[in-house]
Amino acid sequence: MSWALTPLTEEQLGIQRVARDFALREIAPYSAAWDRDAYFEPALVGKLGALGFLGMMIPEIYDGLGLDALTYLVALEEIASVDASVAVMLSVHNSLPTQMVLRWGSDAQKERYLKPMARGEQLGVFALSEPEAGSDAASLRCQAVRDGDEWVLTGTKAWVSGGAHAGVILAMARTDSPGDRRGARGISTFIVTPDMPGFGVGKKEDKMGLRASATVQLVFDGLRVPAANLLGEEGMGFIYAMQSLDNGRLGIAAQAVGIAESALRHAAAYAAERRQFGKPIKEFEGIQFKLADMATRVAASRALLHAAASAKDRGEHMTQFSAMAKLLASETAMWVATQAIQIFGGYGYVTDYPVERLFRDAKVTEIYEGTSEIQRIVIARELYSR
Numbered sequence: 001m002s003w004a005l006t007p008l009t010e011e012q013l014g015i016q017r018v019a020r021d022f023a024l025r026e027i028a029p030y031s032a033a034w035d036r037d038a039y040f041e042p043a044l045v046g047k048l049g050a051l052g053f054l055g056m057m058i059p060e061i062y063d064g065l066g067l068d069a070l071t072y073l074v075a076l077e078e079i080a081s082v083d084a085s086v087a088v089m090l091s092v093h094n095s096l097p098t099q100m101v102l103r104w105g106s107d108a109q110k111e112r113y114l115k116p117m118a119r120g121e122q123l124g125v126f127a128l129s130e131p132e133a134g135s136d137a138a139s140l141r142c143q144a145v146r147d148g149d150e151w152v153l154t155g156t157k158a159w160v161s162g163g164a165h166a167g168v169i170l171a172m173a174r175t176d177s178p179g180d181r182r183g184a185r186g187i188s189t190f191i192v193t194p195d196m197p198g199f200g201v202g203k204k205e206d207k208m209g210l211r212a213s214a215t216v217q218l219v220f221d222g223l224r225v226p227a228a229n230l231l232g233e234e235g236m237g238f239i240y241a242m243q244s245l246d247n248g249r250l251g252i253a254a255q256a257v258g259i260a261e262s263a264l265r266h267a268a269a270y271a272a273e274r275r276q277f278g279k280p281i282k283e284f285e286g287i288q289f290k291l292a293d294m295a296t297r298v299a300a301s302r303a304l305l306h307a308a309a310s311a312k313d314r315g316e317h318m319t320q321f322s323a324m325a326k327l328l329a330s331e332t333a334m335w336v337a338t339q340a341i342q343i344f345g346g347y348g349y350v351t352d353y354p355v356e357r358l359f360r361d362a363k364v365t366e367i368y369e370g371t372s373e374i375q376r377i378v379i380a381r382e383l384y385s386r
């Protein structure tokens with residue numbers, strides 16, 4: 001059923017097949033149990049790394065595959081259609097920490113952190129939010145104070161996807177001082193590793209969905225970070241985070257398209273086999289109209305995502321386009337999953353079928369990497385900024 005605005009190349013179709021085969025073989029048999037047990041399978045990092053899937057958009061000189069964004073997102077959709085928890089790990093790693101070190105890192109930082117991430121030896125994560133700083137990300141409070149050749153970080157980062165298993169954390173902290181607050185310009189980005197003194201993993205969230213992705217707080221208790229681990233320029237950390245989220249939101253859009261496609265496929269198959277009133281329920285117009293609307297919205301979301309990915313690959317300004325792709329795809333995923341449950345009726349409400357998991361997983365795509373409300377703010381602001 002999958003189609004693209006422009007036909008995918010042989011290479012893109014090949015990577016899509018590799019992703020699909022991997023997901024069906026290595027993930028699908030275990031997804032329901034991982035979800036039930038809120039279990040993150042650490043072996044997946046090495047397996048995805050061996051395929052090159054943890055360095056998809058990293059140039060080959062840094063041990064990545066050097067693929068474009070569209071190819072990466074096509075593969076991500078395949079993984080997400082089987083397991084959205086695995087997909088968010090891939091999305092965060094490929095869109096945020098790796099891209100940040102590639103774009104703003106020094107040669108030494110690329111050697112030390114980018115290459116192992118690209119090879120899949122270390123999982124990269126992104127730590128922007130805090131318990132009191134969600135949508136208003138620039139209000140974050142984690143404080144960094146310079147002490148000789150080190151920065152000392154104190155504060156708590158929240159909602160860190162994959163944080164308990166991270167090898168490399170791109171963390172945003174304030175480098176302005178209490179007497180000289182500079183708003184968004186008072187924030188810098190640091191490359192943190194769990195072996196640094198003062199690093200701790202805090203509360204693990206007990207989530208409604210994406211249960212096989214461990215979401216934790218990270219506690220920096222006088223965390224000592226070498227000065228050489230400041231990323232790029234001091235005071236530019238918020239801008240780096242926002243520019244990176246322009247990429248990240250494409251990944252979440254691909255995850256949402258994967259969830260929606262999966263809900264559509266399950267609902268269509270069930271409607272063909274389920275008989276009521278003497279015939280398969282797909283023969284009732286009420287069901288056909290639902291399936292038609294679901295298929296149309298999935299196709300529209302994928303088309304917008306691929307158009308946005310192609311714009312990124314042409315080097316165009318992405319802020320509005322990626323917010324639109326994420327907004328449409330995430331609201332589509334939630335809507336399509338809701339319709340799928342309705343088609344399944346009571347069977348959709350229990351764990352015997354995967355649609356209740358898709359419904360739970362879909363919800364967070366309307367929340368993380370910027371809520372739907374934040375995407376609308378970004379889209380509306382861009383109408384007046386250019």
Ligand code: CAA
Nearest residue numbers: 128134135136137138161184239242243319368369370374
């Ligand atoms: N690209 C480049 N620069 C940008 C930018 C972008 N997309 N967005 C903002 N900026 C710049 C602005 O130009 C401004 O720069 P100047 O200092 O030069 O003026 C600076 O950043 C501050 O921008 P704003 O004044 O627009 O900042 P704001 O406080 O009004 O916030 C916001 C803007 C869009 C609401 C932003 O806070 C936001 O996106 N909030 C949502 C937070 C979010 O997405 N969190 C995701 C958490 S990570 C996660 O979820 C990962 C996971 O686990 C899956």
